[in-house]
């Protein structure tokens with residue numbers, strides 16, 4: 001979930017190793033850091049972050065085992081090999097986004113696959129409910145590799161050969177599919193992901209070598225949970241003597257899976273459908289190149305699982321497509337090869353989709369407000385007049401805070417961007433648009449305040465109000481030399497204008513700041529810089545710190561390094577290093593040139 005690099009058209013990639021900073025950034029998704037046992041003995045899967053809220057966020061990333069110094073994955077269990085090879089070959093032959101044929105234009109392969117599927121359906125008709133076959137027939141999926149598996153007669157299968165799956169406690173229908181597909185045992189990544197995702201309701205981040213079965217590592221938990229839920233509802237309905245349909249929350253999107261390419265979306269859809277045979281869970285692909293009518297038809301079927309590419313998904317979501325915007329029942333969100341998505345330039349669309357997710361929206365506003373409160377308390381400790389402004393405040397309290405801030409010469413207003421919207425306060429010298437870090441471990445990302453405040457021991461009574469706490473701490477620490485130093489630093493920070501040249505648009509965009517806001521911010525900073533230069537006005541020290549009210553999961557996917565920097569020492573150091581490097585290169589060049597000249601001269605003089 002981390003590497004960023006040039007767009008690659010094959011599955012084989014050379015991802016950068018996740019460093020500690022990147023891993024800790026994953027915590028910004030509000031995941032706790034417990035690790036599953038299942039992965040411990042497995043050199044192949046890696047996990048980070050789990051929590052037990054209902055539903056799940058899953059990210060499966062492809063890694064190159066040799067990059068991590070890991071042994072290569074042993075062969076996928078018998079029965080899966082052939083298919084695996086076919087799948088991989090198919091992927092390599094194609095060229096990512098551009099090469100994937102339009103679904104309708106996918107021609108013979110799809111037709112053939114459909115034909116064969118129909119044949120198969122005839123054979124197994126008795127075993128299925130009538131609506132299933134309709135569902136599975138409906139979507140044209142790239143199923144060139146499915147025939148072999150679906151042609152296997154169920155009665156040929158000896159259940160006992162599949163005992164390695166038993167401990168995963170899967171739904172009988174899933175076990176049936178597994179036997180039909182002849183997957184003798186779960187792959188390591190599946191063994192590690194399935195218990196956490198299917199039974200413990202935890203969020204999962206997985207990384208494994210190509211062809212290691214990642215699709216089902218997230219697919220099986222989703223199907224298992226949907227089937228479990230359905231059974232639970234049915235049981236409850238039966239107990240109450242009601243008809244199932246009234247209870248089961250059918251018809252809403254339950255799982256959204258995003259992949260970087262159309263081809264992969266079709267392939268993932270296909271894998272999930274193979275696994276979902278015999279259940280009435282619907283899986284559809286939504287990808288670019290698909291006709292609008294087809295898309296509408298597929299979504300009208302109100303599938304529980306949608307697999308799509310960010311571009312087309314966002315196009316539909318932003319256009320208000322009902323099935324894709326009614327997200328209240330969404331429980332699973334999967335980023336398959338999230339890093340590649342960013343490589344492919346889908347960052348903005350992906351960010352927009354993520355901003356719409358119910359699990360992101362709920363948690364984040366609360367988080368931001370808590371962080372702002374925390375920040376403002378810290379400022380109070382530092383003897384700075386600070387007022388908070390956030391959406392949950394009562395109108396009266398809000399007006400009071402704004403009034404006080406307006407009336408002060410050196411105050412700071414700490415606001416969420418929602419609450420700060422439309423504020424027009426004359427005399428504000430500096431606006432800092434700031435993404436509050438969510439993880440206490442993420443040292444690299446911590447603000448100046450938090451980094452420094454960490455060293456202050458906060459002994460407060462939990463029952464105290466925010467003001468009382470601040471007062472107590474202020475009194476207690478008033479004489480602390482460290483606090484004095486912090487105060488001085490803060491003062492000097494406030495007295496310096498922002499340096500517009502230090503803004504990085506890439507970072508700001510990554511932090512979810514709109515281009516318009518970004519432009520305003522830069523303009524404002526320029527203007528303030530000019531004002532500052534003209535008037536030499538060091539008295540005006542008002543500042544607004546705005547916390548973004550949007551979650552930053554994608555920031556976790558990007559390698560860090562592009563940041564707004566106010567660290568002039570660091571910048572000077574970088575400049576010095578660069579100057580040294582240039583000087584060294586120049587000297588090397590001159591030396592080489594001299595050598596050549598001498599050599600020439602020597603040869604001219606007879607080579608002695």
Ligand SMILES: Nc1ncnc2c1ncn2[C@@H]1O[C@H](COP(=O)(O)OP(=O)(O)OP(=O)(O)O)[C@@H](O)[C@H]1O
Pocket residue numbers: 011062076077078079080081083084085087088091182183184185186187190208209210211212213214215216271
């Ligand atoms: N437990 C299993 N046993 C045998 N074969 C399996 C098993 N799980 C998945 N497979 C098969 O292995 C092949 C590769 O699986 P999958 O595409 O999920 O791998 P992947 O890790 O996503 O690889 P890639 O990175 O290339 O996409 C598929 O054909 C799939 O049907």
